[in-house]
Amino acid sequence: MNDQKIIHDAADEIDPITFEVMRSIFEFASDRMATVLQRSSFSPILADMLDFSNAIYDADLQLLSQAANCPIHLAAMKFSAEEAVKCIGKDNVYEGDVLVVNDPYRGGTHINDISFIKPYFYKGQLIGYGVSRGHWMDLGGGGAGGQAFSTHIAAEGLRLPPLKIFSEGKINQDLLAIIMNNSRTPHFIKGDLQAHLGALRGAEQELQRACDRYGIDTVSKAMKKIQAYTEKMIRESISKIPNGVYEAEDYADTDGISNERVKLKVRLEIKDTSIKVDFTGTDPICKGAINSPRANTISAALYSLQFFLAPDAPQNQGMFNPIEVVLPEDCWLNAKWPAPTIGCTTLTSSKITSAIWQALAKAIPEKITGSTCSECNWFVASCTSLDGKTDVFSDLPAGGWGGTPYADGMSVTMDPLGNCMNMPAETAELFFPIAYEAFELRKDSAGAGQHRGGLGAIFKVRFLGGGELGMETSRTIEGSPGAAGGLPSAVQRASHIHADGTTEVIGGVDSRGAWRNPLLSSHKFASGDVFMFESTGGGGWGKPTNRSVNDVLEDVLDEYISIEAAREQYRVVIDPVTLTVNEAETTRLRGQAK
Structure with a gap:
């Protein structure tokens, strides 16, 4: 608590104009990453489908700003960065280094989502990190794109622990050769790697320019003040939701091995200015490949809530501080080796969102x-x-x-x-x-x-x-x-x-x-x-x-719904020849429905 007060007191030295200027610099830095990555990548999944994410972090690896990229990546990238820096050692990371990791159990999602982490220095002092994550088209495995839907993570492709892909600006050719050797699409890899590097360098230049102009102390204080500002906005938003416990469930149709549905249960505890997201009661780890690593599950829970909290707030660590996520150990939302995870982002995270929104519907039905x-x-x-x-x-x-x-x-x-x-x-x-x-x-x-x-x-x-x-x-x-x-x-x-x-x-x-x-x-x-x-x-x-009857008729004329659906679901009777509403029959059916 005392340390937090010291940070806030120091941050308060930033005047409002400098605060806004610094906030814009941080946001532009992450947006520049996204622009560079899209325009310079080789593979269509990055250049055209935009299946990537970019963010910058402070020296403590607290989120500072993120581009409007893939929500399921964004909150999860912090875990990859933390694991990479922890594994390599903060004292063993130097200017010009770039770390790489895609291990689902070390802050990753599924194997195709590969993260690159670059430390940013200013005159020899660490000022932050950039993280660029992209879905690479193929990294091996028993099926194209890793879609083997087997019972072991090894079937999904090349799983990289935290490693240095660049050391003080020099590429690790051996590691690059291993990655290219384990892909069905090696022709995309060198170009995509350089695109990620360009994105990381773009944000680095923006932060260094900020330090040149305002000084490293001002930049560091602004980082903390912006995070505190967002946290205040999020807590104020949570305080408007009625205190209480709200539960819901959703399901995956199958894990690919069994024909049984797989249950996901969520319990939201709203208390004053904080939210606890508890997944106790969710089914155990699956044999099939829809298990979600911890980072993926937390990311899904966090972005699902932000839709109804303060979506206009600056996007940084302050969004997440008021939210606690509870995950049982033996749970398909807390994957452990060797549980396969290829469907975790695309199938599982969407069910997490659906369950959370169904729970929120009991708390704020007028907004959900x-x-x-x-x-x-x-x-x-x-x-x-x-x-x-x-x-x-x-x-x-x-x-x-x-x-x-x-x-x-x-x-x-x-x-x-x-x-x-x-x-x-x-x-x-x-x-x-x-x-x-x-x-x-x-x-x-x-x-x-x-x-x-x-x-x-x-x-x-x-x-x-x-x-x-x-x-x-x-x-x-x-x-x-x-x-x-x-x-x-x-x-x-x-x-x-x-x-x-x-x-x-x-x-x-x-x-x-x-x-x-x-x-x-x-x-x-x-x-x-x-x-x-x-x-x-x-x-x-x-x-x-x-x-309204007129809206139903318009939907039929636009071929959004059929005449049969208009009658069965909306109790609106439409003549199939004249395409006009039978008002008497419609009134009768709607009267019965009430």
Whole structure:
């Protein structure tokens, strides 16, 4: 407590104008990292899909600023940086060094998310760190992109402990050779590595310029004051939530090995200006590859809460200080070696968000939304061209967000975990032997409500020379929950359309009601075959019968919902020929619903 008071007293010496200038410098430094990484990276998953994150930290490895990149990476990167500096030794880290780690059990998420950590010095004095994390297309394993969905982490690719990839500015060629030797896409690696290095150097230049202009003491004091400022904003926001205990559950359809659903339970304890997030009661570690490392789980819990706290506050360590996360030891949200984790970011974190939002709906129903599609729907495919060359292609078919107390949900938008983009069709077809055939809104995919959820999509891609596809997805048994009386969304489904036109469901429920495991690994497609995925929308908000009749009619005319759904879910009867509302029958049905 005394140490904290000393820090705050020293920080108070910063005047308001200098405070704002320094805050802008820190934010610009992390934003510059993101710009450099996107513009200079080689692989489409970084350059076009933006599956990366960047942040800067103070000398104590407390978050100082982060770019608006992937939420699931951002809070987790601190754990990777702490593990790397602890392992290498703070006294063994020098100017020009860059550390690398992707071990899920050492602050990582899944193996493809690789973190680079650079210490920043000013005239020989450590002033902070930069961390740049990116999802690399492939780092080996039993399936393209690591999607082996096996029972051991070794099947998911090359797992790096904290190491130096650069020592005082000189690259470790042996380590680089090992990484390239263990990838299906070595042609991207050198370029992506240099892009991460460029990003880290960009932020370093901004911090050093700040020290040149304002002095290292002022910069250091500003760091602490900005963190304290954010913490004050977050605590004030928490104080507006009624004290109490709020619980909820959500599920993964399967761990890929068992056909049983995997439960996630969360208990939010709101007390004055703090929140405890307790996952006691969650199912044990799974055999399959959806286990979440501690850093990933904490990151998901933290970003899920920030949506409803103070999202406009400067993003730094102050966001997290009022929040405590409790994780049981034997829990699939606290993965230990050798539990596989490939689905942890894309499948598991989205269920954490959904559960937390359902719990918050009991505390602040006037602010909460229906659940999003709660999936990333990440697929990876090795694809072969007609001349026999192979590459690795990936995409993230997005779904809808939940309805809100104020408006309908957004359609075809990445789940909160990612903040990524879909692969542009032009880029995909230029790089890979595939052809996009559809990416369109999916009728009747959204949860009904006074404010309906956003719509999901129908996605189709044709293999021009064959390939093998791996995918993680869920929401194939039940859709995403609604809020305040809103209905759940539709279920998701993955299908294989053969070149002769026959279709088989390869993930989810088929036309006969049979369910197939949606965690796919190395599913083979022949030349001319099509992969189709039908994503879900978001859950609805409010009772569907409270939606205006005119809005329901507009949704039918826009082909967002069918005439059948208008009658069954909204109790609005529309003539299929004239496309007008039968007002008498609608009044009768809505009267019965009340």
